[in-house]
Amino acid sequence: MRRALTLILLGAALTAQAQVPATLAHARDLAAIPGGWLALDKHALRLVDAAGSERATIAVRGRQLDVRADGDGALALVVDANAERPIPVRVDAAAGTLTALPALPEPGYGIEAACLYRDAHHLTHVFTVAKDGQADQWLLGAGQSPARHVRHLALPPHAQHCRVDDTTATLYVAEEELGVWAYRADPEGAPLRRPVALAPPFGKMTGGAGALAVLPDGLAATDGKGKLHAWRRAGDTWRAAPVPRIDAGALASGDGLLARTADGWRPVKLAWAAAVKPAAALPIVVPRAQTASVARAGDAADDPAIWLHPHDPAASRILGTDKKQGLLVYDLQGRQTQLLEAGRLNNVDVRQDVAFGTERFDLAMATQRDENAMVLFTIDANGTVSEAARLPTELAEIYGACLYRPKTGGLDAFVNDKDGRYLHYRIDRDGGRFTAKVVRRFRTATQPEGCVADEASGRLFVGEEKRGLWVTSAAAEEEAKLTMALPVGGLLHADVEGVGIYRAGTRSYVVVSSQGNDSYVVLDAAPPYKVRGAFRIGIDAVAGIDGTSETDGLEVTSANLGGPYGRGMLVVQDGYKRMPDGPQNFKLVAWDDIAKALRLD
Structure with a gap:
C-alpha cells in the first residue's frame, strides 16, 4: 500500500x-x-x-x-x-x-x-x-x-x-x-x-x-x-x-x-543557498466594470473603441469587435446595446465630427478579415451604429487598423497586413458614397497589428508584435520613416498588441498592451518617449470581476465620462474570462486608478 x-x-x-x-x-x-x-x-x-x-x-x-x-x-x-x-x-x-x-x-x-x-x-x-x-x-x-x-x-x-x-x-x-x-x-x-x-x-x-x-x-x-x-x-x-x-x-x-x-x-539539513530576490511586482489596478461577454467562445473578442456622446458623457458607447461575428456596442455599464453581424472584424477605431465638405459624420472603421476590406460605420447622436460602406483593400491578410483626421479635413485610415505592409488610405465622399484610395505605403519587418494616430502632434505609433513600438509621421505627404520609440525588452514583452493615446492638456501618454506578461506599459507620447511605468489589471473580488490577460486591443480616452471615470477611461480586451469561465469580454478601468498607481501627472 x-x-x-x-x-x-x-x-x-x-x-x-x-x-x-x-x-x-x-x-x-x-x-x-x-x-x-x-x-x-x-x-x-x-x-x-x-x-x-x-x-x-x-x-x-x-x-x-x-x-x-x-x-x-x-x-x-x-x-x-x-x-x-x-x-x-x-x-x-x-x-x-x-x-x-x-x-x-x-x-x-x-x-x-x-x-x-x-x-x-x-x-x-x-x-x-x-x-x-x-x-x-x-x-x-x-x-x-x-x-x-x-x-x-x-x-x-x-x-x-x-x-x-x-x-x-x-x-x-x-x-x-x-x-x-x-x-x-x-x-x-x-x-x-x-x-x-x-x-x-x-x-x-x-x-x-x-x-x-x-x-x-x-x-x-x-x-x-x-x-x-x-x-x-x-x-x-x-x-x-x-x-x-x-x-x-x-x-x-x-x-x-x-x-x-x-x-x-x-x-x-539542506545546503540551500539564499533565494534569488524576485523582481519588484508591477502595481495592480482593478477594473471598475466589465462588458457582457461576446456571443462566440474561444479567441473572439479583439479590439475596443470609444464613442463620446456630444452632450451626455454617461451615454457614451464602447464598440468592440468579435472576430467570429461582427461589431458589438456597449454602454458604460457594460450592457450590450447592439450587435452588427458584419463578419470577422478585427481592429476598430472611431473618429467623430469628420468633415467631408458640408457633410459631417461620426465614423467607426473596422477591418474585415474574410473580405480583406475596411468596413465603415456611422454613429448617430444617440450612439446607434449603422454599417455605411465596405471598402476593398489591396491586402491579402488584413489585420490591424487605426484612423487619423488630417488638419485639412476628411479622414485617413492606416491598415496593415500580417506580412508587415501598411497602406495609408484617404477616405472621401463621392456622389453620396464613401470612397478610399491609397496615398502612401510603408512596412514593418515582421507582423504588426495595433496602431494609433496622435492628431495633436501628427505622430503615428505602430506596434510590431515581436520588436516593439515605432513612431512616424501620420501625414500622407511626408516620408514614413519608422523610428523605434520603445523596443521589446524590460517592461515591454512581445507580443506588442493594442496601442492607445491619452491626452489631457499638454500631457500625453501612449498605452501599450504588453501581451507577453499580461501588462500595460505607459510612456510619454513625445520624444524621448520616456517610460512612466507598467501595471497589471487584477481581480475586483467584491464586484466579482476578474483580471485581464493576453490583451489584444485597447482604447483610452481622457474625456470626463462621469463617476469614477472623471479623468477618463481605459478599455481593454480580456483574453481569458474568469469568475466564472466564459467567452471573452472587455474590462473598463478608471484612468485615475492608473495615474495613482504609476504616480502620473
Whole structure:
C-alpha cells in the first residue's frame, strides 16, 4: 500500500532546528504558525503552542492541511474527508482560537488534493483536485462571504498532493506513479504545464511523487518509496539538488525542512543557498466594470473603441469587435446595446465630427478579415451604429487598423497586413458614397497589428508584435520613416498588441498592451518617449470581476465620462474570462486608478 505523505510549509520565523513538541510526534500534517503549530490528525485540527499545550480544536476527519500566515495568525485549509468539502479556518494565535469559515461549495467530486495560493494582490485562492484530474480554482471571500468560483482546470489524475509557490505563482502537483508537474497558478492567461521530475522512462524519480513542500526558489518532494528529493528552479526548468538520504512520511519547509520519520518529526539539513530576490511586482489596478461577454467562445473578442456622446458623457458607447461575428456596442455599464453581424472584424477605431465638405459624420472603421476590406460605420447622436460602406483593400491578410483626421479635413485610415505592409488610405465622399484610395505605403519587418494616430502632434505609433513600438509621421505627404520609440525588452514583452493615446492638456501618454506578461506599459507620447511605468489589471473580488490577460486591443480616452471615470477611461480586451469561465469580454478601468498607481501627472 502506498504511504500517506505530507509536506508542510514552516513559517519564516522557524528554522529546521525548531523542535516539534513531543505531543505532535504522531501528527499526520503539521504547519508552523507564529507562536506555535497547527496539527491535523484523524480526529481534529489542533492549535498547539510552542510548548506543546493544546489551545483549540476543530473536530474533523480531515486531510490536506495548508496554511498562509496572516499577521499574528494564519489562514488554514483542511479538507473535510466526510463531506468532501474544503474548510477555511481562521487561526488567532494570540487569542488561542480556531474559527471555521464557510466551507467551499461541494465540487461534485471526491477531493484528492487541495492547497492555498495567495496572489500578487494578496487575495487567497483554493485549488481542489479530483482523482480523475478534474480541478477547480476558488477565490475566498472576506470574513463570512462565500467563495467565488474562478475557473475549471484539467490536472493530472491520481494527484497525491499540491502546493503553490506564491512568489512565482506556480502550482505544483504530485501525480502518483509519474512525478511532479508545475502549472500556472494565476488564473489569467493560457494554462501552462511543465515537468519538474518524472518517473522512468521519462525521468529518474522512482515510483512517482507523493508529498510536496515549497522551498525558496525550489521544491522538495518524496517519491513512491518515501525517499526525499529537492530541486532548484532555474527559469522554466528544475535542477536536482543534493539532499540527505532519509525515509520521510511527511515534510515541512521554510528556512529549513522537517521530515516525519518513524521516530517522529525531525529537522533535515539542506545546503540551500539564499533565494534569488524576485523582481519588484508591477502595481495592480482593478477594473471598475466589465462588458457582457461576446456571443462566440474561444479567441473572439479583439479590439475596443470609444464613442463620446456630444452632450451626455454617461451615454457614451464602447464598440468592440468579435472576430467570429461582427461589431458589438456597449454602454458604460457594460450592457450590450447592439450587435452588427458584419463578419470577422478585427481592429476598430472611431473618429467623430469628420468633415467631408458640408457633410459631417461620426465614423467607426473596422477591418474585415474574410473580405480583406475596411468596413465603415456611422454613429448617430444617440450612439446607434449603422454599417455605411465596405471598402476593398489591396491586402491579402488584413489585420490591424487605426484612423487619423488630417488638419485639412476628411479622414485617413492606416491598415496593415500580417506580412508587415501598411497602406495609408484617404477616405472621401463621392456622389453620396464613401470612397478610399491609397496615398502612401510603408512596412514593418515582421507582423504588426495595433496602431494609433496622435492628431495633436501628427505622430503615428505602430506596434510590431515581436520588436516593439515605432513612431512616424501620420501625414500622407511626408516620408514614413519608422523610428523605434520603445523596443521589446524590460517592461515591454512581445507580443506588442493594442496601442492607445491619452491626452489631457499638454500631457500625453501612449498605452501599450504588453501581451507577453499580461501588462500595460505607459510612456510619454513625445520624444524621448520616456517610460512612466507598467501595471497589471487584477481581480475586483467584491464586484466579482476578474483580471485581464493576453490583451489584444485597447482604447483610452481622457474625456470626463462621469463617476469614477472623471479623468477618463481605459478599455481593454480580456483574453481569458474568469469568475466564472466564459467567452471573452472587455474590462473598463478608471484612468485615475492608473495615474495613482504609476504616480502620473
